[in-house]
Structures are given as C-alpha cells and as structure tokens.
Amino acid sequence: MPFDAWSLIGGLEVTLDVDVLVGAFPDRDGPPGTPESVGELLAGHRTRTGAVAGLRAALFDVRQGNDEVLALAADPRWLPVGTVDLRDPVGAGRELDRLAGAGVRAVRLFPDEQGVEASFPSVRHVARRATELGLVVLTGGDVRRFWQPFAGIGARVVFLDTHFYHLGDFLVAAMEEPGFHTSTRLLNSPDALETVAAEVGAERLLHGTRAPHYEPIVPLLRLATGGLDPAQVAAVAGGNARRLLS
C-alpha cells in the first residue's frame, strides 16, 4: 500500500510534544480544537503528553484562556503552557507574574497572530520579565528576527517556527546562546535535524507538531526516518522538552 507512514514510523513514541493548541481560529473553518478532540489526535499519533496553550488566551481573553488551560493540569495528557498578549505589554507583565506564581513553567508567544514584530518594546519587555521569572518561552515568529530580543539575557527559548530555510541563522545564534532551542516542525529538509545535532547538539531539538492545526504525522515521520541515533531520537521526542519544562 502506498503512503503507509506507520510502517516507517515503527515503534517511535512521543513523550512530550512542545507545540499543541486548544481552541479554534475564528478565521478558519476548523478544527474545533476541543481538549477532547486534540487529546484523541495526540493519542492517535502515539503522543503521551502535549505542552498545550490556548487560542482563547492568545486571541481574546488572556486570563480566562490561561485558566482554561491550567485546569487541564490534572490530566497527564497535558502540560499547560501560559500565554500573554503582546499587544498589551503592561498586562502581559502582570500575567507573567500570575502564571509563575501558579507554578507554570513556560509561556507561549503568538507574535504573528497578534500582529507584533520582534523589534517592538513589548517583546523585549516580555522576554526579560519571563527570563527573570525563570519561565521558558515558546515563541512563534521568524527566528531571523525573534532571536534578537532574547539574546544576551540568559533566556531559555524554543523557537516554534524555525523553517529549514532559516536554519543557518538559528544555528549561528544558538552557538552563542545555550538557552536557544528549536521545534522540529518545519525542519523538514533532508538533513536539518542532523545538522542541528552536529552543530549545536541534539539537545536543542524539541519535537513539535502544532496539532491539531498541522498534520502531526509529518514531523513524526521525519524524526522516525532521519539520521539521529536512538538516544537522540528519544531525547527529541520528549526527553529534551521534559528536561526544559519540568
């Protein structure tokens, strides 16, 4: 049978996917993004836990959306990730304090969805405050621009949108920044994962899918069929994320 991806994926399991969303985009037909449907999608892709952030928090109501996600913490399928709105940097600072006080380990930024550029004071403010609070930052946006507000402050960051076209920029930044990591979602050239492992170490790679808005099988298949050794694959499939986010 053509296109039998599961025979290529074999026994690979994901212990922690760093890029999962609940909620829906109002400008798209779907998917609905209910926690139940997303949980089923993850289970169907052999994913034990998702580091999950909420689109309600990203797009409309930060506090209510974050509380919805934090309420998922009792379920081992979820590792809640907070969100702030970069359009309101003053409120974002207060929400970071609240999230850290609630024991949240990571905050996710949605600059593209919120129409915020890397050079805006808001991003620098949030980057510094999150780092001071010991929060890991998961950020979208073009890594060639969004590396800058996190540089030189000891930030621990996962760039969620690193495209293999821009891999060289990530690598030269990561060589100087031990806290810089990248999601695997768009590192789908034939040697991108292997190049990261060779240049800065496989510990900088975190499996991310953006389920349910992207097909989670694509980065899973790439990881399963690539050139990383079994220990590196296990680390990328969740070990690295667990170390960073726990």
Add this chain to the structure above:
Amino acid sequence: MIIDVHAHWGPWFFTMDVAGASLATMDRYGIGKAIVSATEAVIYDAQAGNRALAKVLEGQDRLYGYVTVNPRRLREAAEDLRDLTGPWVGVKIHTDYTGSPVTSPRMRAALELAAEAGRPALVHTWGPSVLDLAQVCLDIPGLRVIAGHMGADGYRYAIEAANGCDRLYLEPCWSHAPAGRIAEVVAAVDDRRLLFGTDATLIDPSSAFGAVAAAGLTGATAERVAWRNAAELFAI
C-alpha cells in the same frame, strides 16, 4: 510503487548538504521513479544545469529529467527541447527565479514551446497564481500543465483551477502541512489529475508523504496519486 513528479538534483544555497541524497532517500519512501530538474538550471543557468543533469541521467533507469526552461532564454530553451530527448519527459519552469509571472507574455511563450514539444510542464504556483495557470493552459491548445505545490497556501484556488481546466494536474509538495489540506483537495478534484511530488532534495519526502498519508487515501485513488496518473501523463 510511487512516482515523484517534483524532484531535484544538485546543491542548494541554504544551510544544507544534500547534493548526494537521491536514490537512498527514494528507497526509504518506496519511490521507484522520480522526475528531476537540476537545481542549477532552476536557480541560475538553465542550459548549463540541463547539460549537467544529462550526465546524471545516463546509465540509470529511475531518474527522468525535466528540461528546465527560463522564459527569458527562449532560444536556448528551444535548443534544449530539441536536443534533450529520451529520459527528458517534461518541462520545468520556475516563476520566481526567472522573474516570470504566469501571466507574463514570456511565460506564455515558454509554455507554447512545451506544448509544441508535447511534454507536460511543471510550473511553480503559489497562492492564486494557480488560477492564472489554468487560464493560460486553456488558451494554449494541447498544453498539459502541473501546478507545482498546487498553490501551496492557495490550495483552494488549485481546486478551482483543476475543476476549470481538464489539462491541469495538481502536485502537492510544500514544507508546511496544514491539517486537512490534501484531503480537501482529493475530495474536490477528479482523482485522475492528482499527482505525487516531494520537492526532494530541497524538502525531505517525509513532508509530502506524511501529508498524503494523513489524507488516508485508499484503493484506486491511492494508486492513481501514487503512480498511475504520472505513468500515464509522462508515458513512463
């Protein structure tokens, strides 16, 4: 068996070293045959790249060639289409690298050359440009075109384009895999005009392979997408 109708041979300018990757990568995904264009031909010098690829195609039976055409170099293109036959089963035209939008007169002239040569043309499409490709195809008798990337984020335009021109085929490769993209196209387009392509060696085949796998194709449709349509279109 799978036929990859959108593949490349040669180096890229990004941080990557994939010039040697080809048959082993194809084997991993069950890709028996691939139709390739030379990266040099696509990005910089069409005629020099085509000539370099000719040496690679000699003496093997799994790789077929696209004669890459730069719409700004139509005399050279005509020479290449005359000289490069046998395993050279199609024409490749990139809109961006040559600064030649689908609607430009020079692109139309290049596609007329492809039609005269009787070879399908793989054309880079992005966004609504796939609709322009459908119109040009309708305007040129006998032309068969493949919408490379099937418009990428413009895949809904690709549905409209394919349903408006029965000589336009869709090929899905893209480095992004939005949920449901392939399934939506398959549900809306005649499955005799759906092809499989990867963009290897720029993109690992896992991207297109995984996206198509997610659509859960079965039976005759899976077979058509995997190889049958390509075998008929290119007579390979």
